[in-house]
Amino acid sequence: MSSYQLSGYTGLTLNQLQVLYSKYLVPTLKDKAKSTTIASAVALLLGYLAFKKIQEPPHEIRHLPHISYFTMLRSILQGEPTSSLSKRLVIPIISCPENNGLYARINGLGWTVHVASPEANKKMLMRTDIFPKSDPLPGTDGTLASRFLRGPNVLLLNGASWKTQRKLMNPAFHQSIPVNMFGGLVQRLFSVMENETGPINVTNLMMRWTLDVIGQAGFDFDFHATDEPENEWVQVYNSISKGMGKPLWFFFPVLDRKFLWLFPERRKSHKSLDRFLEMLDGVIVKKRKALKENKRNPSMKDNEKDLLTLMLEGSQTGGAALTDRELQSNLCIFFFAGHDTTANALSFIIYFFAKYPKIQQRAREEAHKILGDAPQDVIPTVEETKDMTYINMVIKETLRIKGPVTAIPARRAAEDTELEGVFIPKGTLLTSDIYNMHHNPKIWNDPETFDPERFKAGGEADMLASSGMPWMPFGGGSRLCIGMNFSLAEQRVMISMLLRKYTWRLPEDSIHKDELRTNNIGIMSAKILDIIFEKIY
Known part of the structure; x- marks a missing residue:
């Protein structure tokens, strides 16, 4: 050639x-x-x-506009931020009058149709019979990502198996909103922040805090990441997390499968995963034994129990029992879906409050109205978190303009069909392009402007929702993220307590002064995000 x-x-x-x-x-x-x-x-x-x-794309979808593989590869290896990639390559395509919000580009699965239309996304996510989930990691057996993510879990299963797991887990996630645990860990965070001098890297701090949250809320394991960031278990988990986020292994999984002996650091990540999975197995065995021997705390409210306990209790009271392998696989998914995502969402919220002090002050006034302005820590109740109207508007606008999840796991068309008048042949891979739909000027007014008022009652978001799914940081349809309410409550507790305790701002020399700079692969994360905090009490 x-x-x-x-x-x-x-x-x-x-x-x-x-x-x-x-x-x-x-x-x-x-x-x-x-x-x-x-x-x-x-x-x-x-x-x-x-x-x-x-x-080029296969001839079946060559009628769609597309972005070449090497254009994407070059952008990622250069570290081009998600926002720049979107403005330069995607928005010019989907904002054209003749485009219906669909385009194609290649990813780890092959050529995939990206759907950035509220109406098309609604059809795709509601019709799981026509658009079932696809295996996200075909041909990657033995890779780090496959070992951590693949398995019989609620994120990846289809059909009856998925329905059985979802039915069992729904009550656990509806019961488990452990606001007292959230609040106690916020207080631990405050004690760490008080010993810091100068700007604080909130990206790192939120990663540590949410690791403690997901460990305790998921299976009653305390990583102590917030107060002991260098301890053994934190290093084990960080080795796994960082290993899965490196572009080289995303583009060339065969290196992970066939050439692992050439990469000592990669072998360490695999050994860390071995230890992590062994730890989960031990926790599951211990929990089963405790429940069998009826070693329960009768005074503990259901909403403060860890998810593993609630799932095991649910199976004892007539629900379908999960095997140890299914429990282990789902705990891994809880980490994948609930750790980095919430950590980065919190970092982004803190950033926008720093950039817009008037918005920060208005949110603080709401926190004072609900929790009081006494100079002491107050942990919100579940009911009080539901009253945080303006704080919730800020959270939702942050998830629109900088949602950590930029796309959902791929679907595969089970038959010839169409979306927005565009022919989609059987076998086509599709994904909801969340980030670019949230930034499409054909959908949102002035989408690059941070404006929480979009989410007031009867506002722009409500009007758009009548015709499709224009806002979907947690996915949508029957497979809406099972942990959505858990994550939103976690964010409200953290943000309301932080607003009462501190004011904060960006350093004068911040690289994020004009725009939040992020990565462009996997979960969206800010590059080193330093914030200056000043105590109120």
């Missing part, structure tokens, strides 16, 4: 491909990864992808 022909497929010449490899891919390799052996292996992989896989 000539340089000209390759450019036609990828948007790059061979010389540009060489620059991409040497300038952006090689520096991502660690330790001895720049050795001749590894460089040759990666070069061979790039060649394979260029000549065999990186082509």
Whole structure:
């Protein structure tokens, strides 16, 4: 294939491909990864992808506008923020008058139709018979991500198996809103913040805090990440989390399966996952034994029990029992869906409050109205979190403009169908493009402006919702995120207590002064986000 022909497929010449490899891919390799052996292996992989896989979309969906694979790869390896990628490549496509909010681009599963239309998303997410979930990691057995995420869990199952698990878990998630536990961990956070001097990296701090929350709320395990950030279990989990977020392994999973012996750091991540899974197995066995021996705390309210306990109790009272493997797989999914997502949402909320002090003060006044303005920590009740109207508006607008989840797990069309008048052939992969739908000027007025008023009663969001799913940071339809109410309550408790305790602002030299700068792969996260906090009491 000539340089000209390759450019036609990828948007790059061979010389540009060489620059991409040497300038952006090689520096991502660690330790001895720049050795001749590894460089040759990666070069061979790039060649394979260029000549065999990186082509135009299959003819069945070639009628859709598309973004080439190497254009996406180059953007990711350059670290282009999600917002820049959206403005440069996606919004010009979906904002055209003739476009119905659908376009194609390649990802880890292959060529996928991205759906950024409220009406089309509603049809896709409501018709699970036509658009069932697809295996998100086909052909990746043995990779770190596959070992952590794949399995018989409520996120990935379809049909009767999914319905059985969802039916069992729904009561647990509706009962478990442990606001006292949330509040106690916020107080632990405050004690750590008081010992800090200068700006605080809230991205890191929220990651640590939400790890403690998901550990205690999920299965009554205290990581002590907030107050002991270097302890053994925190390092174990961080090794897993960081390992799954590296672009190299996302684009080249075969390295994880066939060439792991070349990457010492990657082997450490796999060993960390071994330890983590063994720990979960031990917790499950211990919980089952305690319930069998009736070792329960009768004074503990259901909403303060951990999710694992509630699921096991539910199976004892007539619900379908989950196997240890199913419980382990679902606990992993709780971490994946509930840790990084909520941590980054909280970081983004804190950022927008720092950028817009008038909005921060209005939210503080609401917290004082509900919880009082006495100079002492007050933990909200479940009922009080429901009264936080303006704080909830800020949370929802943050999840619109900078929602950590930018797309949902892929669906696969089970038959020939159509979306918004566009033919979708059987077998096509599709995903809801949440971020770009939230930023589409054909849907939202002035979408790049942070405006919580959109979410007041009868406001823009309410009017848009009558015709589809324009706001869906938690997905939608029958497979709406089971932990949505849990996460929103967690955010309200943290933010209301933080507003009463501190005022905060961005440092003058913040890299985020004009716009929040984020990554562009996986869960959206801010680059180092330093905030200056000042105590009120």
